[in-house]
Amino acid sequence: MPNNPVLVIGASRGIGAELVRQYLADGQMVxxxxxxxxxxxxxxxLDGDLVLHRLDVRDPDEITELAQSVDDLxxxxxxxxxxxxxxAEIxxxxxxxPIxxxxxxxxxxTLRPEGVIAIMTSQMGARRDKTGSLGDYGDSKEALNLEFRNRxxxxxxxxxxxxxxxxxxxxTDMGGSSAPLSVEESATGVRDLIANLTPEQHGRFWTWDGREHPW
Known part of the structure; x- marks a missing residue:
């Protein structure tokens, strides 16, 4: 198994934790x-080559410490x-x-040449056919998508x-019990998308199952 270290930011539960489980099960350093x-x-x-890092994504000092603690991702x-x-917090x-x-x-x-950055967003941040507010969460994801496109x-x-x-x-705790997807299904799809990503797919909005999503 090639050594392809992965960094999962926001990993204590839900999709993040499942991504960690699956990468560890494949023998990767996480x-x-x-x-x-x-x-x-x-x-x-969890068993495997796992390193935990303290991070509050709002804390500049902890962001700096993380960036100094990982390499060759x-x-x-x-x-x-x-x-x-x-x-304001959302x-x-x-x-x-994320940016x-x-x-x-x-x-x-910290990232290898041609390494992958995948930022979790939401279809609630898509602007198409938007007739009203989707609340603070949707607004935050729309803002994320816009800044991602700028960068x-x-x-x-x-x-x-x-x-x-x-x-x-x-x-998940965020998605609720009536959601159709399990964390295992979502994480598996995200991992497949990342593993097969091509340069032509860069800079675009994708769904967990590999479909391109309109902005």
Whole structure:
């Protein structure tokens, strides 16, 4: 098995934790961020080459420390996000932080040439046929998508293959129990998308099952 280290940002539960499980099961080294490594949530007790890192995506010092602690990454997945908080916090965590974290990681040279950056977004951030507000969460994802598009060419010039991904409506704390997808299905699809990503797919909006999504 080739050594293709992966960084999963926002990994203590849900899709993030399942991505960690699956990469570990494939024998990959995984760096995973949690708010408090002493309370790793669903990552507790996992076997494999797993390194936990403390990260609050709103904390510039912790972002810098993370960027100095990882290297030679094949994949960066930014999964951290919230949907129940004051609007300013939702916008900071969902729209501002992913760009800030990726910029710090790229500036520190942590990603291999042609390495993949996958940022979790949502179809709720798509602007097509938008007739009203989708709430703070939808607004935050729309803002994320817009800023991603502004940065994509620069990131490609720095050697990255970068995409935003709608992981589907998934049975998680955020998605609720009535969602049609399991975390296993979503994570498997996201991993397949990343593993087969081509330069032609860079800078675009994809769904967990490999379909291109309109902006």
């Amino acid at each position: 760096h995973a961020t949690v708010r408090d490594p002493a309370e790793p949530g669903e990552l507790a007790g 094949a994949v960066i997945i930014h999964n951290a996000g919230i949907n129940r908080a004051p609007r 916008m900071e965590v969902n729209a501002v932080a 800030r974290v990726v910029e710090a990681l790229l500036a520190a040279g 994509a060419d620069d990131w490609r010039g720095r050697g990255a293959l970068a995409i935003v991904v709608h992981p589907g409506w998934v049975r």
